[in-house]
Each structure stands twice: as C-alpha cells, then as structure tokens.
Amino acid sequence: MKGIVQGQESSAANPVLVLLVRSGQFLTDIVAGTYKIDAITGDTAVELVPETAINIAAVGIGGGQRLLEGQYVILTGPTASWGLGTHRAVLTYQLAAGGTTYTQVTEFEVISSSDWVSCQQFVSYASTRNLIREKIVKASTPIATLHRATNRVSVLLEQLCRRCFEPRFMTYELDGTGNQFLFLPDAIIALHDVELVDVFLNETQSTYDRTSYLVYNRHLSQPGAGGDDRYNPKIERVLWSVSRTMWSEGMPVKVGYYPWPEGRKNVRVVGVFGFTDPDPHADAGTTLGHTPEDLTAIVGALVARQLANPRFDDVLVHQPGRLRSAKTRDQAVSLSGGSTGLYGSATGDPLIDQMLVRFAAPITVRYTDEKRINTP
Numbered sequence: 001m002k003g004i005v006q007g008q009e010s011s012a013a014n015p016v017l018v019l020l021v022r023s024g025q026f027l028t029d030i031v032a033g034t035y036k037i038d039a040i041t042g043d044t045a046v047e048l049v050p051e052t053a054i055n056i057a058a059v060g061i062g063g064g065q066r067l068l069e070g071q072y073v074i075l076t077g078p079t080a081s082w083g084l085g086t087h088r089a090v091l092t093y094q095l096a097a098g099g100t101t102y103t104q105v106t107e108f109e110v111i112s113s114s115d116w117v118s119c120q121q122f123v124s125y126a127s128t129r130n131l132i133r134e135k136i137v138k139a140s141t142p143i144a145t146l147h148r149a150t151n152r153v154s155v156l157l158e159q160l161c162r163r164c165f166e167p168r169f170m171t172y173e174l175d176g177t178g179n180q181f182l183f184l185p186d187a188i189i190a191l192h193d194v195e196l197v198d199v200f201l202n203e204t205q206s207t208y209d210r211t212s213y214l215v216y217n218r219h220l221s222q223p224g225a226g227g228d229d230r231y232n233p234k235i236e237r238v239l240w241s242v243s244r245t246m247w248s249e250g251m252p253v254k255v256g257y258y259p260w261p262e263g264r265k266n267v268r269v270v271g272v273f274g275f276t277d278p279d280p281h282a283d284a285g286t287t288l289g290h291t292p293e294d295l296t297a298i299v300g301a302l303v304a305r306q307l308a309n310p311r312f313d314d315v316l317v318h319q320p321g322r323l324r325s326a327k328t329r330d331q332a333v334s335l336s337g338g339s340t341g342l343y344g345s346a347t348g349d350p351l352i353d354q355m356l357v358r359f360a361a362p363i364t365v366r367y368t369d370e371k372r373i374n375t376p
Contacts (some may be wrong), residue, residue: 001166001291003111003122003147007082011077012059015067016119017074017106019054019091020167022190022273025215025284026271027070030056033093035074039127040086042108048082054093069192071169075108082110085142086129095286102286112144124150125157125165125291125298136300137307146303153302157295161344162361163187164274165295167288172269173197178262180237182271185361187230188217191271191287194235199265212258213237220289223278230275231362275359292356301352 002016010016033056037049054072057064065072074089091104111122128146131137137146158164163186174182193209214236217227235257260267276289294326346353 001124001127002106002108003119003124003151004076004079004087004108005113005116005119006081006082006110007113008076008119009079010074012065012067012073014077014119015073017076017089017108018067018104018169019072019074019093019104020169020190020288020332021072021093021095022220022272022286022288023095024221025191025217026210027068027190028095029069029191030054030072030093030095031097031099032056033072033091035089037074037087037089039083039110040088042129042133045088047322049077050086070190079110084110084112084147087125091359100283104285104288109147111147111260115144115148122147122151122165123154123158123164124305125154126150126296130296131300131303134300136304141307145307149306150299151305153287153299153306156302157298157356157359161275161356163359165276165291166248167274167276169271170273172273173265174267176260176263176266179259182235182237182260182267182269182357184232184233184235184273186273187219187275188215188233188235189220189272189274189276190217191215191269193236193268193269193270195270196261197266197268199263204268220276220278220287221284223280223284233273234310234354235269241364290361295359298347298352298355300350302347 004010004016008014008016019030019033019035020026033054034051036051037045037047037053039044040046052075055065056072057112059073060068065075067073074091079120087108087110089104089106089108092101094101107127109122109124109128126146128143128150131150132139132144160237164231167189169192170186172184174184177180194213195204196206196208197203198205216232216234216236219228219230224297237260239258272288274289275292277292278284278289279287346356347358
C-alpha cells in the first residue's frame with residue numbers, strides 16, 4: 001500500500017498512484033478510463049476527487065497521464081486538506097472501444113509530513129482503517145502512530161520473506177543463463193520489456209520480440225488450473241513452428257528453444273512484480289491480484305504487539321512461543337531458552353512463523369564452479 005504525504009500530490013513528476021493495466025503476460029494500453037478518489041473511515045466513504053476521465057495521451061502532451069505502456073498516473077491535486085488515514089482510488093478502464101469495462105481499486109494512506117519527507121519512504125500491508133475497524137488496535141490510537149508501526153512491520157516482513165506483496169514496477173538486471181530459462185527473484189505479474197544489454201556501455205543492444213519468449217504468471221492468468229509460478233517465476237525463450245502443418249487446433253506449436261545469451265547482468269527485465277493472491281471473481285487476464293489476507297493479518301498482530309509493549313521488554317508479548325507453563329494464582333511463568341533468553345524464531349511466535357512459510361522466497365544456492373542446469 002502506497003502512502004501520500006499530506007500536502008504533496010500524485011502527479012506526472014511524482015507518480016505515487018499509478019493505474020497498471022495487464023493483458024495476459026504483458027502490460028497494455030487502454031482506450032478510455034476514469035478515476036475517482038475517496039477517503040474511507042469505518043464504513044463511510046467521502047468523495048474527494050469526483051469521477052474524472054483519464055487522459056490517455058503521453059505525459060507532457062496536453063495534460064496526458066500515460067507514463068509508459070500500461071501505466072497511467074492518477075492525479076490527486078492538492079492534498080493539504082486531506083485527513084490522515086486510509087483512502088482509495090477507484091479506477092475503471094476499457095481495453096477496446098465499446099468493450100468490457102474493468103475496475104481496479106487501489107487503497108493508499110495519507111501520511112504525516114512530520115514523519116515522512118517522501119512518499120517513497122512508506123510501505124504498509126495493512127490499512128489503518130481495517131486495524132481500527134477490526135479492533136486489532138484501539139480506536140484512540142493516533143493514525144500517525146499506526147503508520148510508523150505498520151511501515152516498520154511491513155519492511156521487516158519484506159526482509160524476512162525477500163519479496164514484496166503488492167504490484168510494483170521494477171527493473172531486474174540478470175545473468176544470462178545459457179539455456180532457455182531465465183529465473184526471476186520475485187513473482188511476475190506482467191512484463192513491459194526484456195532487453196539484451198551491453199554491460200560495459202550500459203546500453204540496450206536490442207529488445208526481444210514478445211513472441212520469442214513465454215512469461216510464467218499462471219497464478220494470475222490460470223488460477224487454480226495452470227500451476228503457481230510465484231515460487232518459480234521465470235521466462236522461457238522458445239522456438240515456434242513456422243509450418244502450418246505443424247499447428248494444432250489453430251495454435252502454434254513449441255518445437256524447440258533458443259538460449260538466453262550467457263553473461264553477467266546482460267539481460268534486463270522490466271515489468272510489474274510482486275507476490276499477490278489472485279482475485280477470485282476478477283477477469284483472469286487483467287487482474288493484478290491483491291496483498292494476501294494472511295499477510296495483512298500478520299502485520300496487524302505484530303503491530304498490536306509493538307503498541308502493547310513498545311520497549312520490547314515483555315517476553316510474553318513479543319515471544320509467546322517461549323512460554324512453557326504458567327500458574328495464575330502464584331503468577332509463576334516458565335520460559336524456554338534458559339537464562340540467556342535465546343529463542344530460535346523469526347517473529348517469536350511459531351504460528352506466525354508457520355504462516356510466513358507460504359510467503360518466503362525459495363532458497364537459492366550459488367557456488368564457484370556451478371554448472372548451468374537446464375531445468376524448468
């Protein structure tokens with residue numbers, strides 16, 4: 001979840017809120033779209049920016065909002081009068097004139113200028129609205145305090161799991177493998193481009209045609225049927241049949257592969273990445289997914305502990321997994337870890353640790369004389 005510093009705004013020069021549009025494996029442009037912005041507190045939504053048409057022209061051309069293919073900045077206008085807390089942008093768009101209208105909802109937080117200088121400093125995987133509404137924290141807790149706590153916990157979880165849990169436009173410079181597979185460090189939502197790079201000049205030599213490789217994002221495009229590529233994200237260079245007699249049911253047949261050129265940081269992959277869960281009732285070809293609800297629950301639990309004991313000196317609050325036995329009348333407590341207090345746990349709670357296993361990036365092994373193995 002993004003944060004907009006109170007008094008700043010999302011603009012072409014500072015594109016904090018961005019509509020990301022996916023069609024299958026790639027980002028794609030829209031033909032028309034609208035957006036509106038609400039402040040949401042409890043069960044009430046207050047409109048701050050009325051429904052406005054998206055200018056699909058490129059940024060710099062008559063107020064255009066298109067940043068790159070499939071990316072459109074959402075303009076908030078002045079935000080000095082906006083209250084701290086949870087807001088949402090409701091985005092609608094069409095991929096073809098007169099075609100289906102798709103809806104995308106992006107929640108964000110308005111954060112205090114006294115705590116945050118830049119919008120890019122903030123990340124949160126739990127909204128202050130839900131933390132208060134679900135009574136995970138007290139309703140009297142200052143919103144600015146919640147922002148500091150959710151940011152701290154969210155950054156910690158990204159470090160522990162070695163991934164992000166929202167759609168982010170990123171660039172990876174990867175080592176060419178010398179075989180048909182190129183493995184990515186985070187789950188693929190949609191790609192923008194794959195480029196061959198001259199590492200010495202730091203220049204793009206060529207851009208790969210989109211028909212020359214396969215993008216594995218089946219957890220979104222084929223949820224529940226095609227496999228979960230979040231744990232093994234990759235792109236594959238392929239050779240398609242060129243003879244019509246080799247086609248099957250009107251579809252091209254993969255008859256071989258081309259290798260990615262071997263090298264160091266010689267392949268640049270640009271796109272939208274992040275470990276998101278598929279939206280069950282959205283169009284599989286366009287949805288970006290959402291932050292996993294279990295991860296949001298973990299953020300809430302850890303935030304509640306921080307607020308209950310901000311000095312981290314209460315073992316029963318921060319390391320409940322150490323509790324071995326207790327007596328209510330005599331108030332006797334027995335903890336594991338002995339006098340040193342050593343306890344092997346990422347969060348101090350075995351239940352939360354077990355929940356985090358689903359979100360952790362797979363372990364990778366590198367060694368000096370490693371051989372490149374051609375495996376999917």
